[in-house]
Amino acid sequence: MSLAVRSTVYNLVLVFFVVGQALAESVVVNLEEPRDASLYSGISNLRGWAVAESGIAAIEIDINGAYAFNVPMGGARGDVANAYPDFLDADLSGFSMAFNYKSLASGEHVVTARAISNDGNVATRSATFTVARFVSSYISDAEQIDTSTVTDVSTSGQSIQINDLSVEGQKWDIRLSFDIATQGFAMTDITGAEAIDAGGACSNVWGSGDYTLERNGVVRSFRVHVPNTPSSKGPFPMVVVFHGWGGDEGEFLTPSVITEADERGYVVVAPLGLGREEAGNHYSSWSFSGSTTGRDGMEARGNICDDELTMDYTYPSCSAIAENGCSWTQCTDDDIDFSVQLVETVSKNVCTDASRVYAVGGSNGGMFVWDLARHEASANTFSAIASLIGMPHRGYLDPPVLERGMPAILITGINDRTSPPGAWGDNAFTTTSDGDYFHYTGATAITEAWAGAHWCDTSMPASPFDVGVANVECRAWSYCDGESQWPPVMDCRQEIGHRYGLSWSWPLILDFFEQQ
Incomplete structure:
Protein backbone atom coordinates (compact mmCIF):
# COMPACT_ATOMS: atom_id res chain seq x y z
CA MET A 1 0.00 0.00 0.00
CA SER A 2 1.43 3.42 -0.97
CA LEU A 3 2.12 6.09 1.66
CA ALA A 4 -0.59 8.31 0.14
CA VAL A 5 -3.22 5.57 0.28
CA ARG A 6 -2.16 4.63 3.81
CA SER A 7 -2.45 8.28 4.86
CA THR A 8 -5.93 8.56 3.32
CA VAL A 9 -7.12 5.41 5.12
CA TYR A 10 -5.70 6.68 8.42
CA ASN A 11 -7.45 10.01 8.01
CA LEU A 12 -10.78 8.30 7.24
CA VAL A 13 -10.45 6.08 10.32
CA LEU A 14 -9.62 9.14 12.43
CA VAL A 15 -12.67 10.99 11.07
CA PHE A 16 -14.98 8.05 11.82
CA PHE A 17 -13.51 7.77 15.33
CA VAL A 18 -13.95 11.46 16.10
CA VAL A 19 -17.47 11.60 14.63
CA GLY A 20 -18.41 8.42 16.50
CA GLN A 21 -17.15 9.88 19.75
CA ALA A 22 -19.08 13.10 19.16
CA LEU A 23 -22.29 11.16 18.56
CA ALA A 24 -21.70 9.01 21.63
CA GLU A 25 -21.06 12.06 23.79
CA SER A 26 -24.04 14.07 22.52
CA VAL A 27 -26.16 12.46 25.26
CA VAL A 28 -25.04 12.29 28.89
CA VAL A 29 -27.06 10.68 31.70
CA ASN A 30 -26.23 10.36 35.38
CA LEU A 31 -28.21 8.12 37.76
CA GLU A 32 -27.81 9.56 41.25
CA GLU A 33 -30.28 7.30 43.02
CA PRO A 34 -30.51 4.37 43.53
CA ARG A 35 -26.85 4.43 44.44
CA ASP A 36 -24.70 1.55 43.29
CA ALA A 37 -24.13 -1.16 45.93
CA SER A 38 -26.71 0.42 48.28
CA LEU A 39 -29.59 -1.12 50.20
CA TYR A 40 -33.22 0.05 49.98
CA SER A 41 -36.13 -1.01 52.14
CA GLY A 42 -38.97 1.42 51.47
CA ILE A 43 -40.10 4.41 49.45
CA SER A 44 -37.19 6.54 48.31
CA ASN A 45 -36.08 8.58 45.32
CA LEU A 46 -35.23 7.52 41.81
CA ARG A 47 -33.40 10.52 40.40
CA GLY A 48 -30.61 11.87 38.24
CA TRP A 49 -30.05 14.17 35.29
CA ALA A 50 -29.58 13.93 31.54
CA VAL A 51 -28.54 16.35 28.81
CA ALA A 52 -28.19 16.23 25.04
CA GLU A 53 -27.15 18.79 22.49
CA SER A 54 -30.56 18.49 20.85
CA GLY A 55 -32.43 18.22 24.17
CA ILE A 56 -33.88 15.20 25.98
CA ALA A 57 -37.06 13.61 24.61
CA ALA A 58 -37.60 10.96 27.29
CA ILE A 59 -36.08 9.15 30.24
CA GLU A 60 -36.98 5.45 30.32
CA ILE A 61 -36.37 3.21 33.31
CA ASP A 62 -35.59 -0.50 33.00
CA ILE A 63 -35.70 -2.77 36.04
CA ASN A 64 -33.71 -6.00 35.74
CA GLY A 65 -33.45 -5.58 31.98
CA ALA A 66 -37.17 -4.97 31.30
CA TYR A 67 -38.85 -1.64 30.56
CA ALA A 68 -40.76 -0.42 33.63
CA PHE A 69 -41.84 3.20 33.12
CA ASN A 70 -40.89 6.71 32.03
CA VAL A 71 -39.69 9.09 34.73
CA PRO A 72 -40.82 12.76 34.92
CA MET A 73 -38.28 15.28 33.63
CA GLY A 74 -37.71 19.01 33.94
CA GLY A 75 -36.15 19.42 37.39
CA ALA A 76 -33.99 22.53 37.89
CA ARG A 77 -30.25 21.71 37.78
CA GLY A 78 -28.09 24.81 37.75
CA ASP A 79 -25.00 22.71 38.44
CA VAL A 80 -25.55 20.71 35.26
CA ALA A 81 -26.17 23.87 33.24
CA ASN A 82 -22.81 25.23 34.41
CA ALA A 83 -21.08 22.04 33.30
CA TYR A 84 -22.92 21.80 29.96
CA PRO A 85 -23.71 25.40 28.93
CA ASP A 86 -24.14 24.55 25.24
CA PHE A 87 -26.65 21.71 25.78
CA LEU A 88 -30.34 22.50 25.24
CA ASP A 89 -32.35 22.88 28.48
CA ALA A 90 -29.43 21.79 30.65
CA ASP A 91 -30.83 23.99 33.43
CA LEU A 92 -33.95 21.78 33.49
CA SER A 93 -32.16 18.46 33.10
CA GLY A 94 -33.20 16.81 36.36
CA PHE A 95 -35.46 13.77 36.55
CA SER A 96 -36.94 12.49 39.78
CA MET A 97 -39.80 10.48 41.26
CA ALA A 98 -40.73 8.61 44.41
CA PHE A 99 -40.26 4.86 43.99
CA ASN A 100 -41.45 2.07 46.27
CA TYR A 101 -38.42 -0.21 46.36
CA LYS A 102 -40.47 -2.64 48.48
CA SER A 103 -42.49 -3.42 45.36
CA LEU A 104 -39.46 -5.46 44.26
CA ALA A 105 -38.58 -8.83 45.70
CA SER A 106 -35.85 -9.08 48.32
CA GLY A 107 -32.43 -9.42 46.78
CA GLU A 108 -30.25 -7.76 44.16
CA HIS A 109 -31.70 -5.68 41.31
CA VAL A 110 -30.44 -3.49 38.48
CA VAL A 111 -32.02 -0.19 37.47
CA THR A 112 -31.07 1.38 34.15
CA ALA A 113 -31.87 4.96 33.16
CA ARG A 114 -32.09 5.38 29.39
CA ALA A 115 -31.88 8.97 28.12
CA ILE A 116 -33.20 9.48 24.58
CA SER A 117 -32.36 12.74 22.83
CA ASN A 118 -34.57 14.64 20.43
CA ASP A 119 -32.30 13.58 17.58
CA GLY A 120 -32.60 9.88 18.52
CA ASN A 121 -29.30 9.28 20.30
CA VAL A 122 -29.29 7.18 23.47
CA ALA A 123 -27.18 6.99 26.61
CA THR A 124 -27.66 4.68 29.61
CA ARG A 125 -26.49 4.48 33.18
CA SER A 126 -27.15 1.56 35.55
CA ALA A 127 -26.96 0.91 39.27
CA THR A 128 -27.00 -2.41 41.11
CA PHE A 129 -28.66 -2.31 44.51
CA THR A 130 -30.21 -4.61 47.08
CA VAL A 131 -33.78 -4.62 48.40
CA ALA A 132 -34.45 -5.74 51.98
CA ARG A 133 -38.10 -5.88 52.97
CA PHE A 134 -40.63 -7.57 55.19
CA VAL A 135 -42.89 -10.25 53.71
CA SER A 136 -45.58 -7.86 52.46
CA SER A 137 -44.76 -4.90 50.25
CA TYR A 138 -47.25 -2.80 52.22
CA ILE A 139 -48.38 -3.35 55.82
CA SER A 140 -51.83 -1.82 56.20
CA ASP A 141 -52.51 -3.02 59.77
CA ALA A 142 -50.33 -1.55 62.53
CA GLU A 143 -51.32 -4.50 64.73
CA GLN A 144 -48.95 -6.61 62.62
CA ILE A 145 -46.02 -4.86 64.38
CA ASP A 146 -45.18 -6.16 67.88
CA THR A 147 -42.27 -4.60 69.79
CA SER A 148 -42.79 -6.82 72.85
CA THR A 149 -40.68 -9.55 71.24
CA VAL A 150 -37.58 -7.32 70.92
CA THR A 151 -34.64 -8.90 72.75
CA ASP A 152 -31.86 -6.37 72.20
CA VAL A 153 -31.41 -2.70 71.23
CA SER A 154 -27.90 -1.34 70.64
CA THR A 155 -26.32 1.76 69.12
CA SER A 156 -23.21 2.32 67.06
CA GLY A 157 -22.29 5.69 65.63
CA GLN A 158 -25.34 6.99 63.78
CA SER A 159 -27.14 3.61 63.75
CA ILE A 160 -29.59 1.79 66.03
CA GLN A 161 -29.80 -2.01 65.93
CA ILE A 162 -33.10 -3.70 66.96
CA ASN A 163 -33.22 -7.49 67.20
CA ASP A 164 -36.24 -9.80 67.13
CA LEU A 165 -38.85 -7.23 66.16
CA SER A 166 -42.09 -9.05 65.28
CA VAL A 167 -43.64 -8.12 61.93
CA GLU A 168 -46.48 -10.19 60.40
CA GLY A 169 -45.76 -13.13 62.72
CA GLN A 170 -42.06 -13.31 61.94
CA LYS A 171 -39.05 -11.97 63.85
CA TRP A 172 -36.65 -9.56 62.16
CA ASP A 173 -33.36 -7.85 63.00
CA ILE A 174 -33.38 -4.30 61.67
CA ARG A 175 -30.90 -1.43 61.58
CA LEU A 176 -31.96 2.23 61.58
CA SER A 177 -29.41 4.77 60.31
CA PHE A 178 -29.57 8.55 60.16
CA ASP A 179 -30.29 9.80 56.65
CA ILE A 180 -29.05 13.30 55.89
CA ALA A 181 -31.38 13.76 52.91
CA THR A 182 -34.57 13.14 54.94
CA GLN A 183 -33.14 14.36 58.28
CA GLY A 184 -34.49 11.29 60.00
CA PHE A 185 -33.78 7.61 60.65
CA ALA A 186 -34.40 5.08 57.90
CA MET A 187 -34.15 1.29 57.78
CA THR A 188 -30.86 0.34 56.18
CA ASP A 189 -30.90 -3.39 56.89
CA ILE A 190 -33.63 -6.00 57.42
CA THR A 191 -32.71 -9.59 58.19
CA GLY A 192 -35.21 -12.35 58.88
CA ALA A 193 -34.59 -13.97 62.25
CA GLU A 194 -37.16 -16.76 62.67
CA ALA A 195 -40.87 -17.47 62.47
CA ILE A 196 -42.62 -16.86 65.79
CA ASP A 197 -45.12 -19.65 65.38
CA ALA A 198 -44.42 -22.18 62.68
CA GLY A 199 -47.98 -23.43 63.02
CA GLY A 200 -49.30 -20.05 61.87
CA ALA A 201 -46.79 -19.58 59.07
CA CYS A 202 -48.01 -18.90 55.56
CA SER A 203 -48.25 -22.12 53.56
CA ASN A 204 -49.81 -23.47 50.38
CA VAL A 205 -52.44 -26.10 51.20
CA TRP A 206 -53.85 -26.01 47.67
CA GLY A 207 -52.04 -26.49 44.42
CA SER A 208 -53.30 -25.58 40.97
Missing part, protein backbone atom coordinates in the same frame (compact mmCIF):
# COMPACT_ATOMS: atom_id res chain seq x y z
CA GLY A 209 -56.71 -27.14 40.28
CA ASP A 210 -60.51 -26.79 40.34
CA TYR A 211 -62.35 -26.05 43.60
CA THR A 212 -65.83 -25.16 44.84
CA LEU A 213 -67.47 -23.29 47.69
CA GLU A 214 -71.12 -23.36 48.71
CA ARG A 215 -73.13 -20.22 49.43
CA ASN A 216 -76.73 -20.48 50.63
CA GLY A 217 -77.22 -23.75 48.80
CA VAL A 218 -75.52 -22.52 45.61
CA VAL A 219 -72.29 -24.26 44.59
CA ARG A 220 -69.77 -21.84 43.07
CA SER A 221 -66.90 -23.25 41.01
CA PHE A 222 -63.46 -21.72 40.47
CA ARG A 223 -60.03 -22.64 39.16
CA VAL A 224 -56.77 -21.73 40.89
CA HIS A 225 -53.34 -21.45 39.32
CA VAL A 226 -50.44 -21.34 41.79
CA PRO A 227 -47.08 -20.13 40.38
CA ASN A 228 -44.97 -22.96 39.08
CA THR A 229 -41.85 -21.68 40.84
CA PRO A 230 -40.63 -24.23 43.38
CA SER A 231 -38.07 -21.79 44.81
CA SER A 232 -40.81 -19.38 45.89
CA LYS A 233 -43.43 -20.24 48.48
CA GLY A 234 -45.13 -16.86 48.70
CA PRO A 235 -46.83 -14.83 49.85
CA PHE A 236 -48.01 -14.29 46.27
CA PRO A 237 -50.05 -11.43 44.88
CA MET A 238 -53.47 -12.66 43.70
CA VAL A 239 -55.42 -11.77 40.56
CA VAL A 240 -59.07 -12.80 40.34
CA VAL A 241 -60.17 -12.94 36.68
CA PHE A 242 -63.84 -12.63 35.73
CA HIS A 243 -64.71 -14.06 32.31
CA GLY A 244 -67.03 -12.59 29.70
CA TRP A 245 -70.70 -13.42 29.08
CA GLY A 246 -70.92 -17.16 28.35
CA GLY A 247 -67.26 -17.73 29.22
CA ASP A 248 -65.77 -20.14 31.73
CA GLU A 249 -62.85 -20.70 34.11
CA GLY A 250 -60.40 -21.29 31.28
CA GLU A 251 -61.12 -18.11 29.32
CA PHE A 252 -58.24 -16.16 30.88
CA LEU A 253 -55.93 -19.06 31.69
CA THR A 254 -54.19 -19.14 28.32
CA PRO A 255 -50.57 -20.31 27.99
CA SER A 256 -49.30 -16.72 27.71
CA VAL A 257 -51.20 -15.66 30.85
CA ILE A 258 -49.95 -18.66 32.85
CA THR A 259 -46.36 -18.13 31.69
CA GLU A 260 -46.44 -14.46 32.67
CA ALA A 261 -48.05 -15.28 36.03
CA ASP A 262 -45.37 -17.88 36.75
CA GLU A 263 -42.55 -15.52 35.82
CA ARG A 264 -43.90 -12.74 38.03
CA GLY A 265 -45.15 -14.97 40.82
CA TYR A 266 -48.92 -14.38 40.72
CA VAL A 267 -51.73 -16.62 41.92
CA VAL A 268 -54.55 -16.48 39.37
CA VAL A 269 -58.09 -17.35 40.47
CA ALA A 270 -60.72 -17.88 37.75
CA PRO A 271 -64.30 -18.24 39.07
CA LEU A 272 -67.29 -19.37 36.98
CA GLY A 273 -70.31 -17.09 36.70
CA LEU A 274 -73.87 -18.32 37.10
CA GLY A 275 -76.53 -18.98 34.48
CA ARG A 276 -75.84 -22.38 32.97
CA GLU A 277 -77.68 -24.06 35.86
CA GLU A 278 -80.93 -22.22 35.08
CA ALA A 279 -83.71 -23.54 32.87
CA GLY A 280 -82.96 -22.72 29.26
CA ASN A 281 -79.18 -23.13 29.71
CA HIS A 282 -78.45 -19.41 29.94
CA TYR A 283 -74.96 -17.98 29.60
CA SER A 284 -72.68 -17.86 32.66
CA SER A 285 -72.65 -14.23 33.77
CA TRP A 286 -71.72 -11.59 36.34
CA SER A 287 -74.40 -9.22 37.63
CA PHE A 288 -73.61 -5.53 37.99
CA SER A 289 -75.44 -2.21 38.25
CA GLY A 290 -78.44 -2.22 35.93
CA SER A 291 -77.83 -5.62 34.34
CA THR A 292 -80.54 -7.40 36.35
CA THR A 293 -83.24 -4.70 36.53
CA GLY A 294 -82.66 -3.39 33.02
CA ARG A 295 -82.71 0.19 34.35
CA ASP A 296 -79.91 2.69 33.74
CA GLY A 297 -78.38 5.06 36.28
CA MET A 298 -79.67 8.27 34.74
CA GLU A 299 -81.79 10.62 36.82
CA ALA A 300 -84.82 9.89 34.64
CA ARG A 301 -84.30 6.12 35.21
CA GLY A 302 -84.42 4.98 31.61
CA ASN A 303 -83.57 1.57 30.21
CA ILE A 304 -80.11 0.13 29.67
CA CYS A 305 -81.14 -0.85 26.14
CA ASP A 306 -83.57 -0.07 23.34
CA ASP A 307 -86.18 -2.58 24.46
CA GLU A 308 -87.89 -2.79 21.06
CA LEU A 309 -84.68 -3.53 19.11
CA THR A 310 -82.85 -5.74 21.62
CA MET A 311 -83.44 -9.44 22.25
CA ASP A 312 -84.91 -10.33 25.65
CA TYR A 313 -82.26 -12.31 27.57
CA THR A 314 -83.98 -12.21 30.98
CA TYR A 315 -82.88 -15.11 33.20
CA PRO A 316 -85.59 -17.07 35.08
CA SER A 317 -83.90 -16.10 38.37
CA CYS A 318 -84.53 -12.43 37.52
CA SER A 319 -88.22 -12.77 36.66
CA ALA A 320 -89.26 -10.85 39.79
CA ILE A 321 -86.45 -8.27 39.48
CA ALA A 322 -86.35 -7.34 35.80
CA GLU A 323 -88.32 -4.19 35.04
CA ASN A 324 -88.18 -4.53 31.25
CA GLY A 325 -86.76 -6.75 28.53
CA CYS A 326 -83.22 -5.41 28.91
CA SER A 327 -82.18 -7.59 31.88
CA TRP A 328 -79.40 -9.96 30.79
CA THR A 329 -77.49 -11.46 33.77
CA GLN A 330 -78.26 -13.88 36.65
CA CYS A 331 -80.03 -13.13 39.95
CA THR A 332 -79.29 -16.41 41.77
CA ASP A 333 -76.40 -15.12 43.90
CA ASP A 334 -74.77 -11.83 44.94
CA ASP A 335 -71.55 -11.72 42.92
CA ILE A 336 -70.02 -8.98 45.09
CA ASP A 337 -70.39 -11.04 48.27
CA PHE A 338 -69.20 -14.14 46.42
CA SER A 339 -66.04 -12.33 45.25
CA VAL A 340 -65.15 -11.35 48.82
CA GLN A 341 -65.75 -14.87 50.12
CA LEU A 342 -63.77 -16.31 47.21
CA VAL A 343 -60.70 -14.23 48.11
CA GLU A 344 -61.05 -15.18 51.79
CA THR A 345 -61.33 -18.88 50.91
CA VAL A 346 -58.33 -18.91 48.58
CA SER A 347 -56.25 -16.89 51.06
CA LYS A 348 -56.80 -19.55 53.74
CA ASN A 349 -55.41 -22.24 51.44
CA VAL A 350 -52.77 -20.47 49.34
CA CYS A 351 -50.04 -18.19 50.69
CA THR A 352 -51.14 -14.80 49.33
CA ASP A 353 -50.35 -11.16 50.02
CA ALA A 354 -53.54 -9.48 51.27
CA SER A 355 -52.21 -6.06 50.23
CA ARG A 356 -51.92 -7.17 46.60
CA VAL A 357 -55.26 -8.66 45.57
CA TYR A 358 -56.47 -7.47 42.16
CA ALA A 359 -59.52 -7.96 39.95
CA VAL A 360 -59.45 -8.29 36.15
CA GLY A 361 -62.58 -8.66 34.06
CA GLY A 362 -63.28 -9.14 30.37
CA SER A 363 -66.43 -7.89 28.61
CA ASN A 364 -69.28 -8.75 31.05
CA GLY A 365 -66.62 -9.44 33.69
CA GLY A 366 -65.01 -6.10 32.88
CA MET A 367 -68.35 -4.36 33.42
CA PHE A 368 -68.70 -6.11 36.77
CA VAL A 369 -65.30 -5.18 38.28
CA TRP A 370 -66.23 -1.48 38.49
CA ASP A 371 -68.84 -2.42 41.10
CA LEU A 372 -66.19 -4.09 43.28
CA ALA A 373 -64.94 -0.61 44.18
CA ARG A 374 -68.46 0.63 44.97
CA HIS A 375 -69.15 -1.70 47.90
CA GLU A 376 -67.16 -1.34 51.11
CA ALA A 377 -66.44 -5.03 51.71
CA SER A 378 -65.09 -5.67 48.22
CA ALA A 379 -63.35 -2.28 48.04
CA ASN A 380 -61.38 -3.27 51.16
CA THR A 381 -60.57 -6.64 49.59
CA PHE A 382 -59.21 -5.54 46.21
CA SER A 383 -56.28 -3.16 45.70
CA ALA A 384 -56.90 -2.27 42.04
CA ILE A 385 -59.03 -3.29 39.06
CA ALA A 386 -58.53 -3.76 35.33
CA SER A 387 -61.38 -3.82 32.83
CA LEU A 388 -60.95 -5.29 29.37
CA ILE A 389 -63.56 -4.07 26.86
CA GLY A 390 -66.14 -3.50 29.59
CA MET A 391 -67.78 -0.27 30.83
CA PRO A 392 -70.74 0.20 33.22
CA HIS A 393 -74.22 0.72 31.83
CA ARG A 394 -75.34 4.26 31.01
CA GLY A 395 -75.47 6.60 33.98
CA TYR A 396 -73.62 4.43 36.49
CA LEU A 397 -70.71 6.78 37.18
CA ASP A 398 -70.48 6.44 40.95
CA PRO A 399 -66.82 6.65 42.06
CA PRO A 400 -65.11 4.20 44.46
CA VAL A 401 -66.69 4.14 47.92
CA LEU A 402 -63.40 4.42 49.83
CA GLU A 403 -61.71 7.79 50.25
CA ARG A 404 -58.44 6.39 48.91
CA GLY A 405 -60.17 5.58 45.62
CA MET A 406 -59.39 2.49 43.57
CA PRO A 407 -56.68 2.39 40.88
CA ALA A 408 -58.18 1.28 37.57
CA ILE A 409 -57.01 0.65 34.03
CA LEU A 410 -59.55 0.39 31.21
CA ILE A 411 -58.48 -1.26 27.95
CA THR A 412 -60.87 -1.02 25.00
CA GLY A 413 -60.98 -1.58 21.26
CA ILE A 414 -61.53 1.45 19.08
CA ASN A 415 -63.40 -0.76 16.57
CA ASP A 416 -65.49 -2.55 19.22
CA ARG A 417 -69.19 -2.67 18.25
CA THR A 418 -70.28 -4.63 21.34
CA SER A 419 -68.80 -2.33 23.98
CA PRO A 420 -67.78 0.82 22.07
CA PRO A 421 -65.54 3.22 24.03
CA GLY A 422 -66.65 6.35 22.18
CA ALA A 423 -64.35 9.13 20.99
CA TRP A 424 -61.44 10.43 23.06
CA GLY A 425 -62.66 13.20 25.34
CA ASP A 426 -66.35 12.49 24.68
CA ASN A 427 -68.38 12.00 27.87
CA ALA A 428 -71.53 10.87 26.05
CA PHE A 429 -72.88 7.35 26.47
CA THR A 430 -72.33 4.77 23.72
CA THR A 431 -74.62 2.15 22.16
CA THR A 432 -73.83 -1.31 20.83
CA SER A 433 -74.27 -1.90 17.11
CA ASP A 434 -73.79 -5.66 16.90
CA GLY A 435 -77.46 -6.56 16.56
CA ASP A 436 -78.50 -5.46 20.07
CA TYR A 437 -78.77 -1.89 21.36
CA PHE A 438 -77.37 -1.70 24.89
CA HIS A 439 -76.26 1.65 26.33
CA TYR A 440 -72.96 2.08 28.21
CA THR A 441 -70.99 4.90 29.77
CA GLY A 442 -68.19 5.99 27.45
CA ALA A 443 -64.57 5.19 28.30
CA THR A 444 -63.75 8.86 28.90
CA ALA A 445 -66.74 9.35 31.23
CA ILE A 446 -65.99 6.44 33.58
CA THR A 447 -62.21 6.97 33.75
CA GLU A 448 -62.68 10.71 34.33
CA ALA A 449 -65.08 10.00 37.22
CA TRP A 450 -62.56 7.53 38.65
CA ALA A 451 -59.67 10.00 38.22
CA GLY A 452 -61.68 12.64 40.07
CA ALA A 453 -61.90 10.27 43.05
CA HIS A 454 -58.08 10.26 43.08
CA TRP A 455 -58.03 14.06 43.10
CA CYS A 456 -56.53 14.20 39.62
CA ASP A 457 -56.87 17.47 37.72
CA THR A 458 -59.80 16.62 35.42
CA SER A 459 -60.30 20.26 34.42
CA MET A 460 -57.96 19.49 31.52
CA PRO A 461 -58.29 16.59 29.04
CA ALA A 462 -56.34 13.43 29.71
CA SER A 463 -52.91 13.45 28.09
CA PRO A 464 -50.94 10.58 26.51
CA PHE A 465 -48.91 8.32 28.82
CA ASP A 466 -46.33 5.97 27.35
CA VAL A 467 -46.70 2.39 28.65
CA GLY A 468 -44.19 0.92 26.24
CA VAL A 469 -46.68 -1.25 24.31
CA ALA A 470 -46.73 -0.91 20.53
CA ASN A 471 -49.94 0.36 18.89
CA VAL A 472 -51.61 1.03 22.25
CA GLU A 473 -52.49 4.60 23.20
CA CYS A 474 -53.03 5.30 26.88
CA ARG A 475 -54.18 8.58 28.36
CA ALA A 476 -54.35 9.77 31.96
CA TRP A 477 -54.84 12.82 34.12
CA SER A 478 -52.09 14.60 36.07
CA TYR A 479 -51.61 15.89 39.62
CA CYS A 480 -53.34 12.91 41.22
CA ASP A 481 -53.18 12.10 44.90
CA GLY A 482 -50.69 9.44 45.98
CA GLU A 483 -47.17 8.40 45.03
CA SER A 484 -47.71 5.68 42.42
CA GLN A 485 -45.22 5.37 39.58
CA TRP A 486 -48.01 5.28 36.97
CA PRO A 487 -51.20 7.36 37.05
CA PRO A 488 -53.85 5.69 39.25
CA VAL A 489 -56.45 5.76 36.45
CA MET A 490 -55.66 5.04 32.80
CA ASP A 491 -57.72 4.88 29.60
CA CYS A 492 -55.97 2.66 27.02
CA ARG A 493 -57.18 1.86 23.51
CA GLN A 494 -56.05 -0.12 20.48
CA GLU A 495 -57.34 -0.57 16.93
CA ILE A 496 -59.14 -3.83 17.71
CA GLY A 497 -62.71 -5.07 18.04
CA HIS A 498 -64.33 -6.93 20.92
CA ARG A 499 -61.41 -9.10 21.99
CA TYR A 500 -58.92 -9.25 24.86
CA GLY A 501 -55.50 -9.33 23.17
CA LEU A 502 -54.09 -11.10 26.24
CA SER A 503 -50.62 -11.49 24.71
CA TRP A 504 -50.07 -7.75 25.23
CA SER A 505 -52.92 -6.64 27.53
CA TRP A 506 -52.13 -9.09 30.35
CA PRO A 507 -48.49 -7.91 30.80
CA LEU A 508 -49.74 -4.31 30.59
CA ILE A 509 -52.31 -4.96 33.33
CA LEU A 510 -49.69 -6.54 35.63
CA ASP A 511 -47.37 -3.60 34.93
CA PHE A 512 -50.16 -1.24 35.97
CA PHE A 513 -50.79 -3.15 39.20
CA GLU A 514 -47.10 -3.23 40.04
CA GLN A 515 -46.66 0.51 39.47
CA GLN A 516 -49.41 1.45 41.95
